Amino acid sequence: MHELSLAIEIVEIAQAEARRHGNGRLLAVHLRLGPLAGVVEEALAAAFPLAAQGTEVEGAELVIERVPLVVYCPSCRAERELGAEVWLVCPVCQTPTPEVRQGRELEVTALELER
Amino acid sequence: MNREPRLVHVRQNVLKQNDIVARALREEFRRAGVFVVSLVSSPGSGKTTLLEKTLAALQRSRRVAALVGDLATENDANRLARTGARVKQIVTGTVCHLDAMMVRRALEGWELAGPDFLFIENVGNLVCPAAYDLGEELRAVLLSVTEGEDKPLKYPPIFHGADLVVITKLDLAEAAGFDREAARRNIEAVAPGVPVLEVSARTGAGMDAWLQILHDRAIAAHR
Ligand SMILES: Nc1nc2c(ncn2[C@@H]2O[C@H](COP(=O)(O)OP(=O)(O)O)[C@@H](O)[C@H]2O)c(=O)[nH]1
Ligand SMILES: [Mg+2]
Ligand SMILES: [Zn+2]
Numbered sequence: 074m075h076e077l078s079l080a081i082e083i084v085e086i087a088q089a090e091a092r093r094h095g096n097g098r099l100l101a102v103h104l105r106l107g108p109l110a111g112v113v114e115e116a117l118a119a120a121f122p123l124a125a126q127g128t129e130v131e132g133a134e135l136v137i138e139r140v141p142l143v144v145y146c147p148s149c150r151a152e153r154e155l156g157a158e159v160w161l162v163c164p165v166c167q168t169p170t171p172e173v174r175q176g177r178e179l180e181v182t183a184l185e186l187e188r
Numbered sequence: 189m190n191r192e193p194r195l196v197h198v199r200q201n202v203l204k205q206n207d208i209v210a211r212a213l214r215e216e217f218r219r220a221g222v223f224v225v226s227l228v229s230s231p232g233s234g235k236t237t238l239l240e241k242t243l244a245a246l247q248r249s250r251r252v253a254a255l256v257g258d259l260a261t262e263n264d265a266n267r268l269a270r271t272g273a274r275v276k277q278i279v280t281g282t283v284c285h286l287d288a289m290m291v292r293r294a295l296e297g298w299e300l301a302g303p304d305f306l307f308i309e310n311v312g313n314l315v316c317p318a319a320y321d322l323g324e325e326l327r328a329v330l331l332s333v334t335e336g337e338d339k340p341l342k343y344p345p346i347f348h349g350a351d352l353v354v355i356t357k358l359d360l361a362e363a364a365g366f367d368r369e370a371a372r373r374n375i376e377a378v379a380p381g382v383p384v385l386e387v388s389a390r391t392g393a394g395m396d397a398w399l400q401i402l403h404d405r406a407i408a409a410h411r
Contacts (some may be wrong), residue, residue, distance in 0.1 A: 158341075160378070
């Protein structure tokens, strides 16, 4: 379970960024999460309120945006979006696609602050 | 009065801190000429046993060292130290993975230019270590023949992040009914093109190929 340490990092980032953007109360933290980030979404969602406890982030909602896996197919010479399974072959021509263009994301993308 | 919340865009990689330290470590390792290999797998897949054999073999011609991530109860570091290699245990307590900061802390006071090879045994876990770059040059993910051919499909991030997959305990393959083709197909599915080795640390089968890869990669890295 490394999700608690990740949640602590997220809280620290949110706190620092919120301070930079004035002092409205923090309502939500938006996170982009790719299927190759190595993060169990439910565990992270559960860990976030614990990490936020006693900080300025306490009470804020963690909004997780799951991004799909996007690979580059060398045969089609095109980016292809994959389904839920991490099976790195081109869905159109079945060529193996080791080049991942999107899917490792684990990033804080936005904050919602009270006006 | 506008009650709409104010949306501010930020773009912050959650693992930024780890990645910065890992990148600095990798740079230092390169400059010092030490080739760093990490081993990742489920608990009991054979990381320590493979390392024991590897350290013993490399000791003859190379200077080798190892860091072992441990949950405090095991004594992997003692097992490895018996090979004569320089070994340090990183007690992770309840933490289920190593991160770059732990590696850096463990190496404080080490003369990095000393060893030719530094091995890092991660904590036995197929989920958490995936997210953390340790600054290693080669990440070997182990899969033992007794744990099921579908592991790569269940834990894609860790296998996807492998530079090399090592199938271990080959001596037990037949008894375990290990389906080699299925295992290779599943590895290929999540990590297309990744090299796959099969070894038995017990019988020594496949050990030459493993040692050869270490030598070749180390030379390529320091050319
Ligand atoms: N038969 C067989 N057993 C092995 C082999 N490698 C490791 N083991 C056994 O598997 C168990 C776990 O090995 P260990 O190296 O401690 O795994 P780790 O938790 O990944 O470090 C031990 O009982 C080892 O003796 C092998 O190649 N063949
Ligand atoms: Mg071990
Ligand atoms: Zn294609």
